[in-house]
Amino acid sequence: MSSLSPRHRSGVYIGRFQPPHTAHLRVMAEALGKVETLVVVIGSAWAPRTLKNPWTAGEREEMVGAGLQEAGVDPARVRFAAVPDxxxxxxxxxxxxxxxVAAQTGGGSDVALIGHLKDDSSYYLRSFPDWPFLPTAVVSPLSATDVRRAYFAGELESVAGMVPPAVHAWLEAFRQTPDFAELEAEAAWLxxxxxxxxxxxxxxxxxxxxVRDPAGRVLLVRREERPGRGxxxxPGAEVLPSETLAAAARRAAAGALGVTPDDPALTLSPTPATVYDAPGRSVRGRVIAHVFGLAWAGLSEYGGWTDAHEALSHPEAFFEDTHALLEPLLRPAAPR
Incomplete structure (x- = not known):
């Protein structure tokens, strides 16, 4: 660690840390030579456990803390902020x-951003123009994606070479949990x-x-197959060669309700469908989703009806980006 006096009161290091690898910890140690307190922003918080996001924000905080303690860093100089996607x-x-960050710094203005502009995934480092940018001298080919791939493939020797010993010990203990067994099965499926x-x-x-009912509730279903079982x-369906996108959405909704697609109580919204086509939105492949709004005016005996506020309160319970798709539709409109 540098012997120079810190130049900024607070530093910010943003990442998903799924999991924190050796280069992550080296950047943090380097940053603490330039700032008094480091705020580690842990992204993808409150996401469901998936192969891309296997560990909760709290678990990642534990791993980072263990690695820093092992490196002799004063834990009082490091704070954490969990941020959802x-x-x-x-x-x-x-x-x-x-x-x-403001919650951890008391709203102080002397904040610097730490990072490395390595590729398009680092675009966010340009999104905080009022925070001075402190480029890290740590340049490493290490990737958390490679760590996860080796970990869930049982290549433990490779994992040991990519993460600090304290993080490796944490990951070894996690292998004994039911959550690991489920993720390992997902990896085998993939x-x-x-x-x-x-x-x-x-x-x-x-x-x-x-699908919304007259009470404003939304119709949700639980996945019965991998990935994301439970x-x-x-309600959704792959589009058949013989049908339109709207017909496929109506077919999926009717199936979830236990009615026929031509049931008059099920009506399609005149609002055009919203298309979600981010290349990495699904582990199932390159999945392009067309989201349609429908209304149900019949009996609401199906058990999957959920209050909109309740649905948005638990992002960790949703498959892939379902929660993000629902948010703009269910969130109350801002007052004018």
Whole structure:
């Protein structure tokens, strides 16, 4: 660590840390030579456990803390801020980062941003122009994606070479949990799906139905297959060659309700469908989603009806980006 006096009161280091690897910890140690207190912003908080996000924000905080303690860092100089993803609302994500940092710094203005502009994934480092940028001297080919891939493939020797010993010990203990067993099964499913597909990622087009009843509740279903078994999602269907996107959405909604697609109590909103086509939105491949709004005026005996506020309160319960798709539709409109 540098012997120079810190130049800034607070530093901010943003990442997902899934998991924190050796380079992450080296950047943090370097940053503490330039700032008095380091705020580690842990992204993708309150997301469901998936192969991309296997560990909760609290678990990642534990791993980072263990690694820093092992390196002799004073824990009082490091604080944490958990920030959820807002993949389709950049302004909300930026505001969440600022709020999380302000909560840990008391709103102080002497804040610097630490990072490395390595590729397009580092775009956010240009999104805080009022925070001086402190580029790190740590340049490493290490990738958390590679760590996860090796970890869930049982390549433990490779993992040991990519993470600090304290983090490796934490990951070894996690292997004994039911959560690991479920994620390991998801990884096996993905390997099998990739082998079967031949060309990966396969292109899929799906229609999703946001069905509301007169009380304003939304219709949700639980996935019964991998990936994401047991997580909440919207009624959806892959589009058949013989049907339109709207017809596929209506078919999916009717199936969830236990009625026929031509039931007059099920009506399609005149508002055009919203298209979500981010290339990495799904582990199932290149999945393009068309989201339709529908209304149900019949009996609401199906058990999947959920209050809109309740639905938005538990992002960790949703499959992939379902929560993000629902937010703009269910969130109350801002007062004018």
């Amino acid at each position: 807002h993949p389709y609302d950049e302004d909300r994500w930026l505001a969440a980062v600022r709020a999380g 390997r099998a799906a990739q082998a079967e597909a031949g060309t990966w990622p396969p292109l899929r087009v799906e229609a999703l139905a946001v 997580l909440l999602t919207l």
